[in-house]
Amino acid sequence: MKILVCGGAGFIGSHVSKAIAVAGHQPVVFDNLSAGHEWAVQWGPLVKGDLGDPQAIESALRQHSIEAVVQLAGSINVGESMTNPGKYFRNNFSISTNLLEAMDAVGVRNIVFSSTAAVYGIPDASPIPEDAPKRPINPYGEAKYFVERLLDWYTRSRGFHCLALRYFNAAGADPSGQIGEMHTPETHLIPLVIYGALGKRPPVKVFGTDYPTPDGTAVRDYIHVTDLGHAHVAGLNYLAAGNPSTAVNLGTGTGVSVLEVLKAAEKAAGKPIPHELFSRREGDPPALVAKSDLAQQVLGWTAKHSGIDEIVRDAWVWSEKALRDGRYQE
Numbered sequence: 001m002k003i004l005v006c007g008g009a010g011f012i013g014s015h016v017s018k019a020i021a022v023a024g025h026q027p028v029v030f031d032n033l034s035a036g037h038e039w040a041v042q043w044g045p046l047v048k049g050d051l052g053d054p055q056a057i058e059s060a061l062r063q064h065s066i067e068a069v070v071q072l073a074g075s076i077n078v079g080e081s082m083t084n085p086g087k088y089f090r091n092n093f094s095i096s097t098n099l100l101e102a103m104d105a106v107g108v109r110n111i112v113f114s115s116t117a118a119v120y121g122i123p124d125a126s127p128i129p130e131d132a133p134k135r136p137i138n139p140y141g142e143a144k145y146f147v148e149r150l151l152d153w154y155t156r157s158r159g160f161h162c163l164a165l166r167y168f169n170a171a172g173a174d175p176s177g178q179i180g181e182m183h184t185p186e187t188h189l190i191p192l193v194i195y196g197a198l199g200k201r202p203p204v205k206v207f208g209t210d211y212p213t214p215d216g217t218a219v220r221d222y223i224h225v226t227d228l229g230h231a232h233v234a235g236l237n238y239l240a241a242g243n244p245s246t247a248v249n250l251g252t253g254t255g256v257s258v259l260e261v262l263k264a265a266e267k268a269a270g271k272p273i274p275h276e277l278f279s280r281r282e283g284d285p286p287a288l289v290a291k292s293d294l295a296q297q298v299l300g301w302t303a304k305h306s307g308i309d310e311i312v313r314d315a316w317v318w319s320e321k322a323l324r325d326g327r328y329q330e
């Protein structure tokens, strides 16, 4: 299959592109490089374009005879979405509308979409099943949920086959060291811990030590980006077989606390890692853990590399290499 990977120059998109290529398909990356990196596009051509431009999308679909699309492109900073909601509805929801219209015009109707645990907001219970209420608490999560609704309407009215993958906390790096996480600004815990330990950032801040969790710190479900890559290939195969549109969680079903992440990083570093304790941050749920059996049933996929030690080890190797290769950005 020839797959258009929108956002394929980014963290997850580059790993998805590699997984697609390793599975014997052809990724074509479509990315405006607003947050992605040209060095991360290693498994197929890069079309430098913006999903705000419907003509550019249509011509990429036609020129490369695309058969299915993975849509990872968008803005990803939850905090920024609270102060600049318009940006998030435009650069997550509106651009996805452009993409679906262009796909419809060209007759490409299979799409895998990067959704998020943020569609659930603060859940009533954890692990979170897919049919839990969708109550996003920020424009980032709301815009993602709007796209899921859009996919539902394109399924009903235009014959699309759509798969929304609700990632929990993507982390880790390809074990080869070829690609890994490089966000500017970085807001994700694991790179903040690692670059803090490597002396490139201030000591990491731990927000909240009195949550109703085993050690009092917030619990999240970390999923190795290599596992995410494999899930996208399984998703593309699922759609190619003509299966119905659906949405599934991508997580492990196991929660890991902030202090457990620190402990794993200390193991990788072989030394204690300085950190500072603060009170809770508003809007941070105590625990976000996926109920993860639907992905197994529907896609035949389970996480295989998402133990916290493996995630942190691969992220550590990547981060040291990124520093050596001059790819690290503040």
Ligand SMILES: NC(=O)c1ccc[n+]([C@@H]2O[C@H](COP(=O)([O-])OP(=O)(O)OC[C@H]3O[C@@H](n4cnc5c(N)ncnc54)[C@H](O)[C@@H]3O)[C@@H](O)[C@H]2O)c1
Residues within 6 Å of the ligand: 006, 007, 008, 009, 010, 011, 012, 013, 030, 031, 032, 033, 034, 035, 036, 037, 049, 050, 051, 052, 071, 072, 073, 074, 075, 076, 091, 095, 114, 115, 116, 117, 166, 167, 168, 169, 170, 171, 183
């Ligand atoms: N990282 C996580 O933990 C996580 C969790 C849940 C969901 N997601 C979703 O997964 C997707 C990928 O996340 P990531 O961490 O790889 O982010 P990223 O910022 O590394 O990648 C996003 C890519 O999209 C590109 N892009 C942005 N706007 C574009 C536009 N208008 N036109 C073309 N390209 C554009 C960027 O240049 C970048 O390469 C995002 O949609 C994000 O919301 C990520």
